[in-house]
Amino acid sequence: MEALAIVGPIVQGVGGFVANRKNAANLEAQATEEVNAGENQAMRVRAQARHAIGGQIAAQFSNGFEGGTGSALDWLAESQVQATLDMLELRRQAGSKARSLKSQASQARTQGWFDLVGGLVGAGATAHQQQIDKQRVESNWAAPRMPG
Template sequence: MRTHSGAGLMEAAQAAGQLIGGVGAYEAGKYNKAVAETEAVEAQNVGAADELRVREAARAAIGQQVAAQGSNGFAMGTGSAIDALQQSQINAALDAMQVRQEAKSRARALRIQGAIAKSQGDNALVQSMFGAASSTYRMQQDWASARRGSTPRPTSSGGSEGGGNALYEGP
């Protein structure tokens, strides 16, 4: 019988270990989600700063373009000179939009990564609960099986068939 109680303790320790592991995975998932959210916000901030730099660089380039047109004898702001300035502004706006879209995409990917980490933690916690419950159920079943045969057999009130101390052997 002593080996059985050792097995029961081992199963109880396994059930507790499963729960602890599940809680740890759950907490790690929550933490990783928070980290991913922080990184997503940072990616958006970096994207906004990059977009600002693109717009400032474009304004400086357009200013140089206007100055170059004037120094080359073009009538500034007319004809092909204005067309060149408009195209430069369009290109600058497209570059800024691309930078903003890339930052949004990075942030979205990080948030999805965080949501996946959180879901994995949630699933690990649920799985550990089922595993611990299953281990506990098996332990109870093993205990019940081990006790079978050691429970005193019920005696009838009027007889002495075999005495009142006989052990019930089970089915």
């Protein structure tokens, strides 16, 4: 029973440490996935914008305008600027999510260390208390008995 009281907090601390390390690894992987997903979305926006701009140029020429000049050129430039801003926003959002997940991973790793140390300290405190209790019992038995 005494050994179990000492080993229990150690096992609990190690379990918390391992679980938090695993959680941190999962959060780090999620952060990488967020960045990759953001980049993929940005590339889709880029492809869609190029397709739309190509359609705008074709429409300009088909309507008898000289494509890519004057206000038509301004329109194309504005479309490209908006597409670039959309891409940057997607990347910014993905980066923000990734930073948040990495911060959570760091907190999980720190909590794991606290769990481990707490388990070891708890086991040490239990062992110390058991030693004090044992000495108290032994000293009571060894104390001279007064007739009563």
